[in-house]
Amino acid sequence: MDRHNPEQTRTVKRKRRRKIRKRAFFILIPLIALLGVSIYGGYLYIKADSVLSDSYEDDGRDKSALRDAQVDPTEDNVSILIMGIDENDTRDNAESALTDALMLATLNKEDNTVNIVSIPRDSYVHIPEVGYEDKINHAHSFGGTKATVETVENLLDIPVDYNVKVNFNGFVEIVDALDGIEVEVPYTFSESNSTDQGEDIHLVEGEQTLDGEEALALARTRKLDNDIERGKRQQDIITAMMDKAISVNSLLNYGDILDAVGDNMSTNLTFGEMKSFISYATNDNDLDIETHTLKGTDYQPGSTYYWQLDQFALGETQSMLKNHLDIAEPTTVEQKESENASGSDPY
Numbered sequence: 001m002d003r004h005n006p007e008q009t010r011t012v013k014r015k016r017r018r019k020i021r022k023r024a025f026f027i028l029i030p031l032i033a034l035l036g037v038s039i040y041g042g043y044l045y046i047k048a049d050s051v052l053s054d055s056y057e058d059d060g061r062d063k064s065a066l067r068d069a070q071v072d073p074t075e076d077n078v079s080i081l082i083m084g085i086d087e088n089d090t091r092d093n094a095e096s097a098l099t100d101a102l103m104l105a106t107l108n109k110e111d112n113t114v115n116i117v118s119i120p121r122d123s124y125v126h127i128p129e130v131g132y133e134d135k136i137n138h139a140h141s142f143g144g145t146k147a148t149v150e151t152v153e154n155l156l157d158i159p160v161d162y163n164v165k166v167n168f169n170g171f172v173e174i175v176d177a178l179d180g181i182e183v184e185v186p187y188t189f190s191e192s193n194s195t196d197q198g199e200d201i202h203l204v205e206g207e208q209t210l211d212g213e214e215a216l217a218l219a220r221t222r223k224l225d226n227d228i229e230r231g232k233r234q235q236d237i238i239t240a241m242m243d244k245a246i247s248v249n250s251l252l253n254y255g256d257i258l259d260a261v262g263d264n265m266s267t268n269l270t271f272g273e274m275k276s277f278i279s280y281a282t283n284d285n286d287l288d289i290e291t292h293t294l295k296g297t298d299y300q301p302g303s304t305y306y307w308q309l310d311q312f313a314l315g316e317t318q319s320m321l322k323n324h325l326d327i328a329e330p331t332t333v334e335q336k337e338s339e340n341a342s343g344s345d346p347y
Contacts, residue, residue, distance in 0.1 A: 065161030118231030170264025172212030177256035191217035
C-alpha cells in the first residue's frame with residue numbers, strides 16, 4: 001500500500017470504521033437485550049408486588065395449630081393447600097362456593113421435591129366447622145378458607161401452612177396466559193364452559209395443547225369415569241402448568257399471568273414468601289414432582305353418594321407427608337394410642 005496515496009488511505013480508514021461499527025453493533029445487541037430484560041424484570045417485579053399483594057388474604061393465624069413455631073419457607077419444608085372453587089360471575093356464589101378441586105402440596109427444600117395429594121371432592125370426612133361428617137367439598141360453603149384448612153389438617157394430621165384459592169375465571173386466564181398447556185385427554189367428551197354453557201367445550205382423545213376453557217373442562221369432567229380419575233387429571237394439569245410457567249419460553253408471558261391472577265386468586269402467602277419458592281425452580285437439581293390420590297371405595301348409605309376413605313391407606317399417606325415435611329411421628333404404639341384417645345383421630 002502506498003502511504004502517500006490519499007485515496008487509498010481514505011479507503012482503508014473507511015474499512016476500519018466499518019469493522020469497528022460491526023464490532024460495536026454485535027457488542028450492543030446483547031447489551032440492549034440484557035437492558036430490556038432488566039427493565040422488563042423490574043416492571044414485572046413492581047407489577048407482581050402490586051398484584052400479589054392485593055391477592056393476600058389474612059387467615060387470622062400466625063401459624064398452624066399443628067406447628068410449634070412459625071415456618072420460614074426460605075429454610076423450612078412447608079405445605080400449601082390448593083383450592084379450585086366453583087365460583088364464577090354467572091353463579092355469583094363467592095360466599096357459598098364449593099371446592100371443585102382440592103390438593104395438598106408439600107415442598108421439601110433439601111431434596112427439591114414436591115408431593116401433591118389430590119383429595120376427592122366427595123370424600124366423607126369430619127368437618128370441624130359444623131361438627132359432623134360430610135363431603136369435604138362442602139367445608140368451604142360452611143366456613144370458607146378457614147373451614148377448609150381446618151378440615152384438611154384434621155384429615156391428614158399435618159399442618160397446612162399456606163393456602164391458594166383460585167376460581168374458574170382465574171384458572172382459565174392463567175392457562176391462556178401460558179399460551180396453553182400440553183396434556184393427555186383420556187377420551188372424547190363434551191363439557192360446559194366456565195360460565196356453565198352446557199356442552200360448549202368439545203375435546204377428542206389424545207395428547208394436545210389445551211387453552212384455558214378446554215383445560216378447565218378436562219379438570220372438571222367426570223362423565224365417563226369418576227372422581228379419582230378426575231383428581232389424577234387435575235394433578236396432570238397442575239404439573240403441566242408448573243412446567244410451562246418455569247420454562248424460559250414463558251418469561252414474556254409473566255405479565256399476562258399476573259393480570260390473570262388479579263381478582264381471581266386469594267392467598268395467605270405474602271409476596272416475600274412467594275419469592276422464596278423461586279429457589280425450587282432455580283435449584284441445581286431438577287424439581288421432582290410426585291402425585292398421589294386418597295384411596296377409598298364408593299359409599300352410598302342413602303340418596304347421597306360419598307367416597308369412603310381407606311383408613312389404612314390414609315395412615316400411609318399421613319406418614320408419607322410427615323416424612324416429607326420432616327415432622328416427627330409417634331414412635332411407639334402407646335404414643336399413637338394416646339394421641340387417638342386425646343381426639344386426634346378424625347373419626
